[in-house]
Amino acid sequence: MVSDFGSRRSCGALRASDEGAVVELNGWINRRRDHGGLIFVDLRDRDGITQIVFDPKQPAFADAERLRHEDVLRVNGTVRKRPIGTQNAKLPTGDIEIGVDRVDVLNRSLVPPFAVNTDDDVEENLRLEYRYLDLRRPRLQRNLTIRHRIVKAMRDYFDSREFLEIETPMLIKSTPEGARDYLVPSRIHPGSFYALPQSPQLLKQILMIAGFGRYMQIARCMRDEDLRADRQPEFTQVDVEMSFCTQDDVLEIMETCMRHVWHEVLGVHLPPFPRLSHAQALERYGTDKPDLRFGLELTDVTQIFAHTEFVVFASVVRASGAVLALRYPGGAALSRRDFDALAEIAKGHGAKGMVWVSLDAGGPKSSAAKFIDAATAELLREAVGAENGDAILLFADARGAAASVAGKMRAEIGERCSLRHPGDFAFAWVTDFPLFERDEESGLPAPAHHPFTAPGEGQWDLIDTDPMAMRAQHYDMVLNGFELGSGSIRIHKPQFQRRIFEMLGLTEEQIEQRFGFFVKALDYGAPPHGGMALGIDRIVMLAVGETSIRDVIAFPKNQMARDVMMDAPTSVPESLLRDLALRSAAPVPRPQGGAQ
RNA sequence: GGCGCUGUAGCUCAGUUGGUUAGAGCGCCGCCCUGUCACGGCGGAGGUCGUGGGUUCGAGCCCCAUCAGCGUCGCCA
Secondary structure, three states: OOOOOOOEEOOOOOOHHHOOOEEEEEEEEEEEEEOOOOEEEEEEEOOEEEEEEEOOOOOHHHHHOOOOOOOEEEEEEEEEEOOOOOOOOOOOOOOEEEEEEEEEEEEOOOOOOOOOOOOOOOOHHHHHHOHHHHOOOHHHHHHHHHHHHHHHHHHHHHHHOOOEEOOOOOOEOOOOOOOOOOEEEOOOOOOOEEEOOOOOHHHHHHHHHOOOOEEEEEEEEEOOOOOEOOEOOEEEEEEEEEEOOOHHHHHHHHHHHHHHHHHHHHOOOOOOOOEEEHHHHHHHHOOOOOOOOOOOOOEEOHHHHOOOOOHHHHHHHHOOOEEEEEEEOOHHHOOHHHHHHHHHHHHHOOOOOOEEEEEEOOEEEEOOOOOOOHHHHHHHHHHHOOOOOOEEEEEEEOHHHHHHHHHHHHHHHHHHOOOOOOOOOOEEEEEOOEOEEEOOOOOOEEEOOOOOEOEOOOHHHHOOOOHHHOEEOEEEEEEOOEEEEEEEEEOOOHHHHHHHHHHOOOOHHHHHHHHHHHHHHHOOOOOOEEEEEEEHHHHHHHHHOOOOHHHHOOOOOOOOOOEOOOOEOOOOOHHHHHHOOOOOOOOOOOOOOOOO
C-alpha cells in the first residue's frame, strides 16, 4: 500500500531504494524505545511498521519524550538507510528509518486496557468492549484483510461466470417455520411487522422467474436463535441462484468458486471434492458434516454380537438397533479411569453407555470383559482394522442414535489424536438428502431443508405411498466437519409446490396467506432453477485457522447476543414505542448485582 | 432451560492440608542511558480475590446462592 497523496507513505511501504526521499508518515505508536540520548518510535498503520528516529539535536526530541503507546502521529522526515549492523530483518522496512524533521501529535491515547501491539490472549469480553483496540491488533487486521480478499475473489469469480450481483431487501415478510424471525414493527401499519431475512431464498427464486438467469449476492442473514462459536444472530452468505441448471451444474460452479478462492487467497490448490450421499455420510461418519481430514470410519459390528449374552447389546440387536465400533489409535494406553471419563463425554453426547475394548499387548481388556472374550476381541480388531495398542469403542442403540454418538466421539478421538490439522482443508459434498424428516414433536413429515426443494428424478411417485423415502436434489458443502452451506434444485411447477405445502399440512388459506405471492409468481413461467448459499464467516474462519467466527467479524455479538461495545440491545423511550403502537410486556429488570 | 469450564493488580496468570503482610511477568509512573527494535538499569504506585450469605478462632482456598464470560446439548425449515 503506497499512499497516493503527495509525499504521504504508508508505514509498510518504504525500502532501501527510497533512500533520500522526503516523506510524510501517519500512524499509531506501536512501541517506543527511549535511550535517553536517542529515541526510537515504531510507527504503525494497517500496512506495517516503520522506525522513526529522534535525535536530541532536533526540536522534535522534546515531543518524543512525551509520546506514549497508541498516540497518533504525523511525521515528516527523510528516508535513510540504517547504519550497518542495525538493520532489522524481521521488518520489511527494516533496512531504513525516518530521520525526523517535524512531528505532529494528532491525538493522544489513554493507556489501553490491554496490549495493542501483540496478539496475547485477552478475555473476550474485554476485547469486545474495546473492539476498536482489538481490531488494531495484528490478528484481526490480518483476518479482516483476508476476509476482504476472499469476498473479492468470490465476486470476481462469479462476475467471470456471468452472475449479476443484485441486492434484495432487508425488510421483508415473515414466513413462519424455520428459525425465529427478527421482527421490525411498522409505524405506518400499527400492529404489523416486517421480518429481517433469514436468507433471500424466495427473492432469489423470484429473480430467476424474472429472467436474470444467474444471480449472486453477498447477503446478510438474521436468525434469532441461540449462539455458538460458529453461529451469530447475523451472518453473511454468498448467495447464488441459476436458471436452467442441473444439480451437477450448481456443484461445478460452487466447487470451482472455492477452488478459485483458495488458490487466489491462500495459494492452495484444492483437489476435486469427494461426494458422499447423505446415507453414506451417516453410515461411515455418523454425521451429515463429516470431518474428512482423517479416517477412523465407523464400523457396524452388530453381527458380531448377534448371539451375545451381554444383555445390553442383545436387547439392542433384538430391537433392530446397531452396535457401532470406533477405533481409538493408541487408546490402549488409557487407564480405566480415562475410559470412564471418555464414557462420560459420550453420555454427554446422548450415549446410553460406552463399552471399550483395549488391545493391550498382554491381551485384550474391556469394560465388558465377561462378554468379550479374546476371540470376539479379535473379530472386532479385524472389523475396525485396529492394531495392538489401539482401543475400540462400542456404542449400541437404535441405529441413528448410535451413529450420532459414535460420530461425535469420532470427532473427539480425532482431536485427541491430533488428526485435525488446521492447515488441512478437506472439502466434500454431501448429496441425496431425504426430502422430509420426521418432526420430533408432532411426528409429521417436515421439510429436511426448506419446502422449495425439488425431489430427485422419479421421486414424486412416492409422495402418496412413502414420502419419508423421497430423496431431494439437495446438497451440502462441508469443510473439516463444518457445514459451509447447502443448496438445492427448486420446485418450479406451481402445482408441485402447492402439493408440498399441502403435504406439510398447510391449508389453502395458509398457503395463500404465507406464500401466495410466491406461488403466484411460479404461475407466470418460472424456469427450472436451483442454487446454493455458503456461510462466509465460517469459510473465512477455517481459511485463517480460527475456531470462532467472532474472530473474523468486525463487530460480533457475545453468546448472549449482546453488542458489548455499543451495549445493544437496550430499552427505548416510551415515546418510540407509542409511535409503533407497541407496549413492552417484559418483566421489570432487577438491578444488576455485582457484574464482574 | 440443562451440562461443563472460568472469574485474584490495567493485562496474562501463580497462590501449598484453611493460618500472620496475597505474589510473578508484562503494562503504568519517576530517574538514568546515543543504535535499539520484546532495548537495558534503578526505584515506585497499583488488590472490595466477580457479588451476597454461611461454616470456622481464622476463608482467595470449604459450603450455598447469585452475576458474568466461554464451550456444548436443546434450538438453528
